[in-house]
Structure formats: C-alpha cells, structure tokens
Amino acid sequence: MTTTPSHEDIAHWIAKDGPVALHIREMLEPVEGPGMPIFPATYANIGYNIDTLSDGTKIASIDSVGSQANRIEPLFKDAPLASLVPQIDITYGNDKTLSILEAGHRLGDAVIRCTELASEAHQAFIALLDRGDATLIARLAPTSLVFGAWDSRDTQAKLPRIVQSVIRAWDVEPLTRSAQYTPALDYSALEVFSEAEREKQEGKAGSQLAERGYVHVPSTGQHGGVIARGVIRRDVTVNLVALRRLQGEESELLQRYVLGLALVAATAPQDGFLRAGCQLVPAGPLTVQRVARDGTRTDIALDHATALSYAQKAASAFGVGASRTVAFDKTRAKDDARPAQKKA
Template identity: 35%
Template sequence: MIDEKILKGSAIVIREILLPVEGEDGVFSAPTFAGEKGAPLYFPEFKGETGRIKNAVLVDSVESQANRLEVIFKEGEYKNLVPQIYIKVGNLSINLLEMGHRITDAMVRYSTLYPLVWGQNGALEALRDGNCLEIAKIAPTSLIFGFWDSRETGIKWPRLLRSEIWAYNVLQLGRVGQYTPAVFHKFKPEQEWKVYTELLDLEEMKKLQEEMKEEKFKELLSSVGLGSVPWPKEGRLQNVFRLIPDEGIIQRIASLHLVGLRLHIGVKEGGKMDEDGTSILQQYLLGLGLVALTYPQNYDLRQGCLLRRKSVEQKLVFPDGCEENLSLTHNNALNFAKKAAEKFKEKFDVDFSPKEFEFKPEDKKLKEEYEKRKKKKGEAKEEE
C-alpha cells in the first residue's frame, strides 16, 4: 500500500538482478557511443586487481533508461495520466514525451508552444519563482526525469527518478566475421576480384580493373557492396561480454527521490505557497514516479542484449539510514496514479486531451542563435 510513511522517506530504491535470456553463461552487448572521428566506443570499464568487483561495464545509461520509461506515458492506459502535447513538423506530429531535452527541447523552443514555456508568466518563469504547476500542466514528466535549459534561462531541474543498469565482474569477448557475396562461392578466393568482369560484359568495370591495382579494385567492390568484407583487426575486441562464473552480476538500480519531491515541488498562488495545491501536485508526481519506477520493462535493450529478471528487491530508505522492505506492485502504483491524476485535473482544471502546436523556426532567430553560440565558443578559446 502507498501511505503517508512513504512520503516521509528519503527514497524508494529498487534493485533488480538481471540475466541474459540464455542464462548466466549467455553473452550480452553493451552500448556503444561515438568515439573520436566517429569510431564506435563502448563505455570504458575499470579494473581492480583485488576486491569483490574486478571490473564493470555500463549496460544501460541513466539517460537511456529515462527515455525508455518516459515514453510509456504515450500508450494505453498510461496516456490518460499526463497531458498529450504534440509538435507538428510538416506531415509529422511528434509527442513531447519523445523529445530528449523534454520541455526545453529545441523542438519546443522553435514552436508555437514557446510563449507558454519561455514567455512572460510562462512555465519556466513560474518555476524560477518556486511554482511548478505551470510545467506540470504541460509536461509533468519533465519534473520527474529532469531537464536543463542551457540555451536561455539556464535553469537545471534534477531528476527525481534515476535508473541505470551495470554489469560487474565480466569477461570481454572477441568477435570476428566475414561477408562474402553469394556469387563468389563458385570462385577461388584469390580470383574473386575477377568475378564480375568474367561473368558480365561491363566495359566500365573492365576499364577500372585494368587501371587499378588489385587491392584498390577490391576496395571499390567492397565500398559498393559487391565485394568481400573481412572484420577489421581493430574491431575484433568488441562490446560483447559474459558474466564471470559465480562472480558476475547484471544489476538495475533505480531510485525515486522523495526528498526532492517534498523540497522542490510546490504550488504558489499570488506569491504565497498553496499548501493544498502543493499536496495534490506532490501526490500526482509521486504517482507518475511510482508508475515509471515499477514499470515492468521487457529489457530488449539492443541487438544482442535481451535480459530477464532473476530477482527484485524494494526498500524504503529514511534519512537516518533506516530501511524498510516494500512489496509495491505496479498495479498498486497505477491505481494510485490514476486517482492522483483525477484530483490534479479537477483541482487545477487541466485537460489531458491531445493538443498540437506548430514547429515554426524563423531564419532570423536561428541565425541569432548560431551567432550567439559562435561567440561563446570564441570566448572559450580565448580563455584557453
């Protein structure tokens, strides 16, 4: 059950032990990020010679988990818990819940929603004065998952919900492969560069073959998808891992920060704190946070990384260090959130039905923004 005791805690913490669907000896792929010159980079692991943790690798980042959880509020019964705001770009209509920078995303800044967010008496101005209500009327999940308006006001709003997945004590595996076009199967490997010129009467290809060295001609065929492609040497140690037997573990740790909910979420009216309104808004955001926290993810994270739950632990943590076990179900959370959402809508006369705004970037505004960023970069270089 969800009672007053929960609101007095510091955080609700969930630990899920996960496994590859194949079991403890299954392999899984970690995420890759853009490295130097566009080369893929998996998250660097750290290594220790002694101790319980020998190494660690990131399996799903805080940002990735936030994006996966926020979009659940677009679908099914979850969409009735939050406003449905869309930005229309040509023939596309994009839900605000899909935007990585949330309420301060560039798609919002250059849309007709701008005045409600950045304008005089807009949502961000109200937030600076301690009133969260205006943002909650537009994008309540932005208050749950956090945002940073780096372009204009500089306002940073911390995440109330944090979730990430790490693997500890893992073996990094090598991987190699080779692509060979089916037409090459009837030719010896050393003759493959002659295949197309012998099978087809292509004068231009024959000219290229005569003019280029064998290796260059092979590169040309590979570049257009007509040649064999071996796995590059530098890519043989990949972002593929397996758990060290009896030591390895994949763990999702998620926490809903109740202290932040109590301290930062407030409603003001006429410059004074509205205690009743604040309580209703806090209950509403608590409901959304609990729904996201307990949502049963399918953990199909990427190609080669399909995980399953092994065990789940829930705790309510208090400021003095005390802990209590919880048995909060997703259905409990959803029912609580539905009731809290109805109270929120009734109290503040909020309509969750879909609303569409136009994406209208002005050339002048874009140019001004570009010049402003260019100037900042120049000042930063001078300081160096």
Template identity: 25%
Template sequence: MRNISIDDINAAILNGGAGSLLVRVELEPASGLDGIIAPAKYAGANNATYVYEKRYLGEEKPQKVVLIDSKGSFANRVEETITEARRTGEGLLASMPHIVVKYDDESGSKTYCDSQLPHRGFDGHIRVGVHDGKSTSEAKEYIDARNSTLENLLPLFELSPVTVLFGGWDSTRSKNQLRIPSVLTGEMYGVLADQSDDDPAIHRAGARIDPVGASVSVAKKADREKIVGDSIDLSENTKNKFIGSGKGSIIGLGAIPPSADKGALDGVSVRGIVSSRVLSFTMLRTFHFGKGVEGDAAIRALIAAALLRAMAGYDENPVVRANCALTETGKPSVVLNKRYGEKEEFEPLTAESTEKLLEEAYMQAREKAGIVWNGQEFLVQGNPAVFDNASAEE
C-alpha cells in the same frame, strides 16, 4: 509483504519522510552465464568503446564492471512507457498534457511528443517552431512555462509534465535558465567474468555475402554518377565518397569478410547484472507549485506515482538493445529507505498496482491542487527549414 500505497507516498513526500525508494533487479544473459551481452557503446579517441568501472559490491576488493545502461538512457526507456500510452490511449498516463511537434512533407505528417524529444519541453524543435501562427517562443503559455522556477513549477507542469517528472535544462536561454534535477535515476551494469587486467571485450564482426559479386568496384566516373543518380535516397556525403572512390562497399554493394579487428566490438562476458533505480523523495521535496502545503504535496505525490507507473510499464517489456537479451534471476526488491536506517520492503511494482496508485494520486491532486489531465495538447508546427536540412548522418 504488501504493495506500496498512496499513504506511503504521501508520508514520504513530507519533510522528515523517507529519503528514497530503491528498486533493484538482478539479471543474467538470457542465453545463460556463458552467453555474451552488448553493453552501451561510447565514442572513444579512434573507435567506439565500452565503459569500464570499479564498484564496491560487498567483497574485499572493488569489482570490475561494465556499464550496460546509463542514467540518461534509463530515463528515456521509462519515458517510452508514456509515449506508448499516448499511442494506445490506455491508462492515466495517456491523459497527461503534452507538447507535440508536427512536421509535414511529401510523405505526410510526422509528430513527436515532448517525451520523445531530447530536451523535452525545452527542446529546440519546439522553440523554433510555430504555435497558433506565431513563434512558439512568443506564445504566452510557453513563456510562462519557461519562466517557471523551482519555487513555482506549476506553469511548466501544466504544459509539459514529463519535463518536471524526468528533469530538464533550458540551456539555450540567455538568462533564467531553469534546471530541473532528475528525481528518478537508474543504471544497469554487469560484473565482468574476467576480473584480470586483460581486455574483456570480444572483438569480432560478422560477414556480409553479396550473391551478385564479392567485390564491386566501379572504374568509370560516368557509371558512378549513373549509379548515384539512380539512388535518390543517398546522403550527399555518401554520394561524394562513392563518386570519388568507386568502392561499392560505400553504398552497400559487395561482400565484407568477417573481422576480428580491435575496433570491432561484439560484447562481453559477465557473471551477473544489476539494474538499480532510485526515486529520491528528498529531491522531490525541493519542488514547489504555488498551491500551498497540501496542494504542493499532492502534486509531488502525483509525480512520484506517475514515475512508478512508467517504470513498471517499462519492466513489463524491458528492451535494452540488440544483442543484449536479459532475464531476471529473481523478484525485484522494492525498498523504502526511511530515517535512521529503517527500511520497509514492498511487493514488486506491477503495471496494475501502480496504475491504481496513479489514479489515487491523480484524484488527490485534482482535489487539492486543481490538476486536470484531459490529454491537453500544445501543438507546435515544426520549422520546415529544420526538417529539410535534417540528416541521419551524425
């Protein structure tokens, strides 16, 4: 087999070309099939819960699976490759134009790129900030970017390529709300070892030992206020709870016994794990940039190559979450889904091969569409009122 090439990408992004590229990886718990893994947690009616579904896996009956990583979460993990490239300055992804929000406080400056913000180029931190001394929402570059449409995404692509790459929705606008669909989607699920109707979750939580005292209960209100006053980093909600009850556990004092309560989720047992990613060329072909047939095609090829490079970068360090260490059971399959059921398989994507692909796509887009990536930065000074009122509590 061979590596996917720029010629393959160029053919795929034209009308009548391939519909999609599928990358599929099979995994298992790093500790072995008898190990447990922590799936994604979701908010339930009373407690956190896992998401269970039924999927057709080629067997007679659909199989029960648990969601390990969702579409949105997968996109964020791939975006982290771009953020890391900017930190290190390595590779062409580091040269992508980007929006940066900067917040200043007594401890120094904190910066956040559009690839880190939840709504990317349309994020509230950007919109309520200041650029060149005036509201970002009044800056011409930003206005032009927000006024982009699927018929001409060029202003947004030149300001915040990641928003076009991964999708976005300018949802707070009163009109002209641009919605950019995701061209790269991915998910990870585990096939449950127990296919019965029993609860497959393992319910347990670890203990905490306090060498000073197993229980800390402060009876005097004056002592409570003194303790709270000496802990200047406590949130107001935590302070008030402790002052009201005096229970040391609220501020992390005292021991906690191990628990097997139904609300304590520790993981599940799976017999196999599948991670699948789909790059949709049919969706990408709906993106236009006002650069004519050749120019638009070159930008689409650049988007596809950048996404493949970011995905390959994530696969070199595929962190999911704590207590979810996984290992591949074999090589990933990379399949181009062409017309009429025809398929072509390629070698697994690597950072090296996709970097070369990205460089070729960039030179093509520069020549045919005038795209320039020199690490251009659109700097936004974050609104101090937002930072001052931010809290780690949900």
C-alpha cells in the same frame, strides 16, 4: 515480512519526516540464459563503457541513466498511463507527429521553441526560477519533473531527475568478433573492373569497391559483447528529497501527483530488448526498499498495480493538464537557430 503500502502510507512519503528515497533493484539475465554474451551500448572514442575497480573487477554500463529515461517516458503515451499526463503532439513534415514524450530534452528541447508552446514553456521555467513554483510545468509537461530537464538554451532552469534508472553488469569479460564480407559474384571476371583493380582494393574497408560491396572485405577484432560472470542489475532510485522541493499553489497535491508518476515509471515492466544482441529478462522479482534519513532500509511490497492505483487517484485530485496538438513552425525555428548577435 514485507507489506504492501496503502495509499495513505504512500502519501506520507512526501512528508518532511518521510523517507529520503526508494530503491528498486531488479536482477536480469540474457534471454539466452546466464553466462551468455550481451552487447552494451558503444560510445564514440571509447567503445564499451567499462570501468575497472581497484581489485580488477570490470563493470560495464549496459544502459545509461539517460537511455533508461528515454525508454521509460514513452510508456506514458499508451493506456493506462496515457490518462495520467497531458498528451502533447507536434506535427511536422508530411503529416508526421512527434510526442513531447519522445523529445530527448523534454520541455527544454529545441523542438518546443519551434512551436506555439515556446512562450508557455518559457513562463513555466521562469515560475520555477523566480518562485520555485513547478505547477505550470506539471500542467504542461509533468514528465519533465520526473525524468529531469535543463532549459539550457533559454532560462537555464534545471530540473533534477526524481527517477533515475541504470543497468550495469558486474565482473565482465569483453569479447571480440570477426566477420568476412563475400560479394555475390566475381565482378572482375564479369569485367565490371579489372583484376588488377580488384587486387588493389580487395580487403580494404575504405576502398571504393569495398564501400560499394564488390570485393571481399574482412572485419576482425570488432566489439563482440561481454560475458557477465557477476550479476546484471537494474537499479532505480526515486529521489523523495528532490520531490519535496517541488512547490506550487497546492504543493501537497502537486507533490502527490508527481510522486504517482514517479512510482509508475519506476515500477513499470520494461521491454528488455535494448539493442541488437542485448535482450534481457528478469531473473527474479523486483525488490523495493524504503530508505530513511538515518539510512535505515525497510523492504516494502510495492508493485506496479499499487503504484498505478495511487497515481490515478493523485492525478484526479491534482487535475491533469489539457492535451493538444501543435504545429512545428519553420519560421520560429529559423529565428531561434540564428546566432544571438544576429537576432539583436
């Protein structure tokens, strides 16, 4: 029998004798039903990322760790999660706005160095490097602690992911698809170009007339998705060891605050529309296990409502950093983008 943890139970997870991780598992299926094709992400030079095990089983990466983080983090822009973190918006161009929650590298992103936040971000990373103190980061951009960040262009400070989510499909069979582009009119008959020119360029995807949509062009043997004969599964890990390593003037309040953010991120319902041809829906309830240091696994009934309730209490105790709007500074950007030898 699984039980719902109380706030006190959850708070104990940051203790030295607490569990090392939470593992959340969610079975998924195509919106069209089991056995229907889905389209994984494609990558340069390799297409689909499909690994083959020694027994011949093929496993496809449907959504990577980085992609999942970039899908989950913007949930903190909207109520009720918005009140849990400072809302930092960056204005640029003609009244356009970018939330820090949408910046791919979070507090370590180049866009931060192009604003008045640059100095604060630098000092926050230095505090982490020099004293192991994550308080300033938690006040400024706490989701950088949850989803990880690397200040690779400045201090080199690294924050490991506390929440890691990935979607894989097991025992997959890749498919191919073909298509035929047919122009709306016979442009050679209309003397836009000659019949000889049509014959020369038709069917050649790279030709000028094909590029402009004036001749027939076939497209064959293209990626057609995969069929999963096994499960499609989302696995989420909440790394409680990494969380315990976060220190500050009030380490316990800090750790409880970040734990709350991690739990709501890990349990938040996802929009299953990952890309064209890949819309997934749950094929069953979430299962959550608490993993002890000795490997013992205990089923717990942790739902999003419980996680949110705990996170709100922890955020109130810690104190959420101030929200603000800052402007993109082109001068800062130009200076930052110059080669290092020219800055001297």
